[in-house]
Amino acid sequence: MNPVLAACTAVALSQAVTSAPESFLLGTWANPEHSLEVRIARCGATLCGMVATASAEEIADARDSGSPGLVGMMLLRHYRADGPGHWSGNVFVPDIGRELSSHIVALDKDHVRVSGCLMGRFLCKSQVWQRA
Template sequence: MWWKTAVASAALAIAGPAVAQRPADALAGLWMNPHGSVVVRAGDCGSKLCGWIGWANGQAKQDAREEGVDPLIGVALLQDYEPNKDGTWSGTIYVPDMGRRFSSTIALVDRNQLKVKGCLIGGFICRSQLWHRVEHMPDA
């Protein structure tokens, strides 16, 4: 299921300052997906927000490898997110084990939780997950 991997891969954790100077500062840092299979490092990519896989467990690496994504570490999972007026961010999420990109929104629930939503078919079919901030990458 694409949304499991997307959310799993979308595991980012905030390590930004307590008082953000820019809206993206609150989203910057490390996030882990709810399955504990991926950690994503979120940060600036030009004037936008992006997130790259910094850690993945063996199963996530194998699933991605089966779709021709190897290595998984360093892959841009969150791509070109821009802020919306309602406090959410819109961009594209890449699902490595499917080799596909989906429209996506992310929203900070609180300092330690990020809601990641990916959609198919123009937003008619969507799935959401809560990613949790981590302070460091898991041990290998």
């Protein structure tokens, strides 16, 4: 590929992702193992995400941690855009039975990095989710 064309394409894609509107997150996203899918929708003035499908192992792990009924559970809560291609809210982690502060960053048109953090934006664990 022509180097100038490659550079222009990279800049255009970067601008599209970093200026991603709130609607960018709407739809269904899968975790890295494709063992869990979360459907993100509007919930009043914010965005939220509910478990659409989960593997038997994910369901058992959640149940063993005191979170029965994984499918249909609201995992992502109160997300708002707080910068270009960046959203903040709360994530409920069924494996530990806790709600954590969270942020989501658009990586490209089909991938986001979802982070759950113990303290603000510190002590975070992240996963890259793919559009399902």
